[in-house]
Amino acid sequence: MTGRIHAIQTLGTVDGPGLRTVIFLQGCPLSCFYCHNPKSWDFSKGTLMDVEEIIAKILKLKDYYGSEGGVTLSGGEPTAQAEFATELFKRFNEHGIHTALDTAGPILNAAVKELLNYTDLVILDIKSANPSEFHHITGGELSHTQAFLNECITRGKKLWIRQVIIEGLNDDLAHMDALAKFVHGIPRELIGRVELLGSVQNLIVLQNQFRIISNNKSSICSDM
């Protein structure tokens, strides 16, 4: 089976635990106005690669992953190529390699449910906890992300929750309050980490505010 790859990054340290290879799949159904990589949107672009070709690459790197690391599928939006992603994750599982899915959760269908069967960690990027703002940012619907999240919760999936903080958009306490309420709907034991990502000046203040509002015991970190 082949899939469309946007890029492969080795020695990644931010998209999941430990040292990881991050495979960015081509194509995204959303169109976030702050997207750092719009070249990853078009489903007809990217490089066609075979599952076996990727497995061979990953197995050469397996020793570097140690006990914590592994492979993260990111994008674009990896659930948009769910069958291909499932074949990769199945094979990684067979080789004892940890699998993480970095997603905005816009799709929940039978193929995505199958993909979750082989996913060790879901890194869920909550673009906004407010439905109209979510639509404004992404062109998509928060209800789709919520449905994906509900499926993860039902299955007891480990989650890292992310939100990108943009100056003048959501870098205020009202947005931290909304995010905290959203996160509050997730069983605490499933949340490994909440990450507020961005380069806004008051990120530390926002992180502290989020921690206070949500009484969050999980780690909060930034990617500056």
Ligand code: SF4
């Ligand atoms: S979900 Fe990610 S890849 Fe897709 S448009 Fe938004 S930021 Fe870009």
